[in-house]
Amino acid sequence: MGAQLRQLRRRIRSVKSTAKITRAQELIASSRIVKAQQRMQAAVPYEREITHAVSAVLTHTSGVDHPLTVAKEQPASAGVLIVTSDRGFAGGYNANILREAEALKGHLTGRGLAVKPYVVGRKGLTWHRFRGREMFGEWDGFSDNPSYANAKEIADALIQSFKVEDGIDEIHVVYTGFVSMLTQNVIVKRILPLEVEESETPPEGIPPYYEFEPTAGDVLDTLLPRYIESRIYNALLQSAASEHAARRRAMKSATDNANELIRVFTQQMNQARQAEITQEISEIVGGANALADAAAGKE
Amino acid sequence: MAKLRVGVVSPERELWTGEADMVIAKTVDGEIGIMPEHAPVLGVLVEGGVLRVKRDGDADLVAAVHGGFISVANNDVSILAETAELGSEVDVARAKDALQRAQASIEADQEDADARHQARRAAARLRAAGEEV
Numbered sequence: 001m002g003a004q005l006r007q008l009r010r011r012i013r014s015v016k017s018t019a020k021i022t023r024a025q026e027l028i029a030s031s032r033i034v035k036a037q038q039r040m041q042a043a044v045p046y047e048r049e050i051t052h053a054v055s056a057v058l059t060h061t062s063g064v065d066h067p068l069t070v071a072k073e074q075p076a077s078a079g080v081l082i083v084t085s086d087r088g089f090a091g092g093y094n095a096n097i098l099r100e101a102e103a104l105k106g107h108l109t110g111r112g113l114a115v116k117p118y119v120v121g122r123k124g125l126t127w128h129r130f131r132g133r134e135m136f137g138e139w140d141g142f143s144d145n146p147s148y149a150n151a152k153e154i155a156d157a158l159i160q161s162f163k164v165e166d167g168i169d170e171i172h173v174v175y176t177g178f179v180s181m182l183t184q185n186v187i188v189k190r191i192l193p194l195e196v197e198e199s200e201t202p203p204e205g206i207p208p209y210y211e212f213e214p215t216a217g218d219v220l221d222t223l224l225p226r227y228i229e230s231r232i233y234n235a236l237l238q239s240a241a242s243e244h245a246a247r248r249r250a251m252k253s254a255t256d257n258a259n260e261l262i263r264v265f266t267q268q269m270n271q272a273r274q275a276e277i278t279q280e281i282s283e284i285v286g287g288a289n290a291l292a293d294a295a296a297g298k299e
Numbered sequence: 300m301a302k303l304r305v306g307v308v309s310p311e312r313e314l315w316t317g318e319a320d321m322v323i324a325k326t327v328d329g330e331i332g333i334m335p336e337h338a339p340v341l342g343v344l345v346e347g348g349v350l351r352v353k354r355d356g357d358a359d360l361v362a363a364v365h366g367g368f369i370s371v372a373n374n375d376v377s378i379l380a381e382t383a384e385l386g387s388e389v390d391v392a393r394a395k396d397a398l399q400r401a402q403a404s405i406e407a408d409q410e411d412a413d414a415r416h417q418a419r420r421a422a423a424r425l426r427a428a429g430e431e432v
Contacts, residue, residue, distance in 0.1 A: 039311070042311060042312040042313065043310055043311065043312075045306065045308045045313045046308040046309060046310045046313075046379060049306070049308055049370070049377045049379050050368075050379055052370070053341060053368060053370050053377075053379065056341065056370070056372075057341060147311070148309075148310040148311050148381075148382075151310075209339060210339045210340060210341045210370075210372070211338055211339065211340045211341070212340075212341055212342070213326045213327070213328045213331065213340060213341070213342030213343065214326075214327055214328050214343070218327075218343060219341055219342070219343055219368075222343050222366075222368075223343075223368065226367075226368075226379070226381070229310070230310060233310055
């Protein structure tokens with residue numbers, strides 16, 4: 001067997017096993033998107049209610065200034081929460097996030113703010129470590145399946161450094177929003193000082209005039225951190241769903257490419273085999289002819 | 300008589316929604332009972348409280364609610380709990396176990412805030428499951 005033929009066989013075998021792996025990854029990611037979407041859905045009622053409550057309180061307590069809603073006049077530093085994934089194999093997912101985070105950093109530095117990164121996900125952590133950048137918060141191990149406790153932990157750390165002197169004066173979050181199976185967009189948002197967003201539905205008239213137990217200030221004190229936790233939880237859930245969607249797409253194109261390679265190699269291999277056979281035949285025929293000529297010459 | 304539309308939600312899921320005649324919850328100021336046509340209220344719930352929803356015909360719905368809020372407006376009652384568990388879902392043996400462990404660490408260290416927290420939670424879960432604590 002010719003050297004070229006053997007080489008092609010070996011490459012086909014190797015590409016085939018790669019295709020098997022990427023195909024399996026694709027299937028795993030597809031099944032996990034569904035679960036991630038369900039978790040996003042399950043979190044919707046709570047988000048809706050808490051947003052409603054926060055906007056109700058804020059409409060009726062315009063006199064109450066809460067530390068979390070007041071922007072500092074001279075902000076000096078900004079915390080940026082960057083949500084990346086723990087594992088790769090997800091195409092441009094992490095690269096997109098980190099690019100946007102860099103753009104935000106440039107923008108904030110332009111405003112004269114010191115930027116302090118808070119990073120979620122092993123990929124983001126290694127990216128920062130490799131560049132020798134200091135991180136002010138590091139979390140990993142839950143990017144594909146975040147729980148509310150994870151969001152709480154992150155929110156606690158952020159709120160803590162927001163409250164202390166010489167901490168951070170603004171908090172931004174960079175994550176991937178899940179639009180559909182095929183579309184995910186990087187979203188950059190400021191979460192502190194707080195701007196309450198009404199999700200999708202416009203407010204139906206003026207919220208009723210609430211009585212507060214115990215007082216409006218106390219309610220706000222406990223409500224706002226919960227609201228921020230819920231925003232962060234939402235960001236983590238969307239990122240998780242996006243991560244699976246990005247991985248599914250990356251693995252699908254990898255599988256398609258592998259199959260295309262296998263097709264090309266198989267063709268080349270068949271050609272090489274045919275060429276070898278043709279050559280062997282012509283060698284035999286040539287040899288036989290030469291023998292026949294020699295025998296004829298003797299006579 | 301008008302009915303209350305009640306929703307019990309935690310960040311990770313919606314525990315229960317439905318109609319009810321009365322909702323009893325424990326805020327930091329004390330127990331609060333909500334009946335239809337109640338004035339709008341937004342209250343902070345205590346850690347380790349028990350929520351009781353009285354329904355017509357059916358047995359009361361009882362849940363252990365740890366922290367969170369109750370908001371009432373236009374006969375809509377939402378209970379936003381950080382973590383919540385329906386009484387019927389409580390694993391009694393585990394909750395008892397947790398309570399005992401927490402009490403043991405409180406006895407060993409009176410300042411153990413974490414254990415007190417655990418004990419309150421476990422007690423609320425047991426009460427929600429209908430056990431005497």
